[in-house]
Amino acid sequence: MAITIRDVAALAGVSPSTVSRTCKNNPSISEETKERVRAAMATLGYEPNFQASNLASQNSRTIGLILPVSERFIYANSFFLEMIQGINSYCNVHQYTTTLITGQTEEEALQVIRSMVRTGQTDSFILLYSKQKDPITDYLYNEGLLFAMIGKAYQFANQTIYVDTDNILAGQEATEYLYQLGHRRIGYIGYEKTLLFSSDRKYGYQLAHFEHGLPLQEDYSIEIKDSMKKMPPELSDLLKRPDRPTAFVVTDDFLGVALERTCRECGLTVPEDLSIISFNNSLFAQMTSPPLTSIDINSMQLGAEAATQIIHHMENPNLASTKIIVPHEIVVRESCRPI
């Protein structure tokens, strides 16, 4: 059996409560006894039992990380693992753990979450995505659970802790970058508008147009639905028109790669015939040919900030809900060219 608080207490010649208080660095223990206790802990290699400690103090020190259900978003993007890295690196230091919540369906995920809450396994969550009309998000709201969202809150923004990229700005900057290269016919490819990161990027794209007095052609925008297995025919049609866009802002690298491929099928070369700028700066962006100019959203930092916030809120209840914006930066590669 492992070393318990009693063993330490016995060795240090104090009571278990003193040991416990020493761990918590309680000021009512004198510095000298603390030293004695710490020495005892060190020689025995004591670490407090996680379960017992949590039971007694009625918390869980465990954060549930909720992954989106949709296949595309989980698997397409390495940034989930990057965010998790960021989250874990902060949690590791602060003695919190994370537990991953996934499911094949929203129902399954929701059931797991419910059970975790009921059994006291987890009392806070990080939602690794943001999506409108999401039953999981609704559940977290309705139960008044503590959670942080990575992405933009679409309701109760004031009561929600969230960590996000300034996607509107990012979309605007991406478009501006193309504009500065001389492009005037710029298209946009994104996901359905319930995915706020995508609709925000599109909004930024539109803002850039307004700013420069460029006309917005509705048929330059392509929306990819979750169910689509490949690029829709409208895209090929668009690429074959004489007044086709000379550049595209694309909402993630995954779609960027897909666009490159569609170009090839339509006989267009990137970047000679078409410039592409995308988001996330994942390995996709580096590996494809030509490699994509992409906006890096600092996924690890997004994760780390979310963890920071959630832990901060756990340890200081009644704190106001914070909103954090993590900076992004453009990583120039070979998919864009002056017109």
Next chain:
Amino acid sequence: MAITIRDVAALAGVSPSTVSRTCKNNPSISEETKERVRAAMATLGYEPNFQASNLASQNSRTIGLILPVSERFIYANSFFLEMIQGINSYCNVHQYTTTLITGQTEEEALQVIRSMVRTGQTDSFILLYSKQKDPITDYLYNEGLLFAMIGKAYQFANQTIYVDTDNILAGQEATEYLYQLGHRRIGYIGYEKTLLFSSDRKYGYQLAHFEHGLPLQEDYSIEIKDSMKKMPPELSDLLKRPDRPTAFVVTDDFLGVALERTCRECGLTVPEDLSIISFNNSLFAQMTSPPLTSIDINSMQLGAEAATQIIHHMENPNLASTKIIVPHEIVVRESCRPI
């Protein structure tokens, strides 16, 4: 405060121990009282407290999932998330949870693991990779901890639970596929040999050569080191030779995509000038152009089997260590062509 076992006991008119035994379906409780207790549990919506239950029964019902530290393997391959999905889907049903262990360095990861073991947070692990000379693996062995490995055990194979693809066979079949298409000069691209999945696939590639009496040209094999950011110059040199391979077996899609790109840079087209077959059947394989013929290794099932084994062993100690082989299958796309 949540509903406790006492509340249920009170409502059902029995003692807490009876409720506990009912949950465990202990045969010494009569069927009728069980029914009564179950009814009480249902009306109150009772679920046993995770921490208390674990504390009393001295286990953790938590499996630590250890990700490799190397960036390339984590981020390059969607199959980690797929394996995790598979693991979780089994755990969800069996009331186990998983906790993700990552670190920027092996030291960090190891420290987290150590602490989890000491604090009783976790008592079993799934190693999501297999690698020679890995300090984490060594630690698990030396401490005699219960763990399952996804990938091939490189030592103490008899005492290790592992779940793997038959990579030798897969490598052989991939090579055979190219052979049947008429290719005779076949190259191989893989990782350093400490990564057993890669060296096994290479071994299979060699076996296929022996089988057909084909000569093995050592310089047809390229080894990609973890530190390499891009394909090495030897590869371009090889591709420019008149006696260059007409086909390649490539150890994962990530390298497959990289090879496609190198080809393009060398003025070769796939599959006209060069056929490629790779492994993992990740999104990379589908998205690149041309899409890659790839061997699907059923990542989700690998994960699910690992979870099954580990839980089985937790609930039945002293079970012999099992070795599970998950089948693979070739997914034909457009990167191979008869010579």
Next chain:
DNA sequence: ATATTTAATGCAAACGATTGCATGACACAC
């Protein structure tokens, strides 16, 4: 009718921490 077995349940002590309250020692003031 009594003794003995069997089945079903409850009691109470763990599990290993945390924490409100009591206690004791000591210092200082009067």
Next chain:
DNA sequence: GTGTGTCATGCAATCGTTTGCATTAAATAT
């Protein structure tokens, strides 16, 4: 010397289960 206050520590209850053992009631054997 007594009273009051402060500081440091310990006692013991608690968190919500699990589980060995005792207990009771019923069933069977003699």
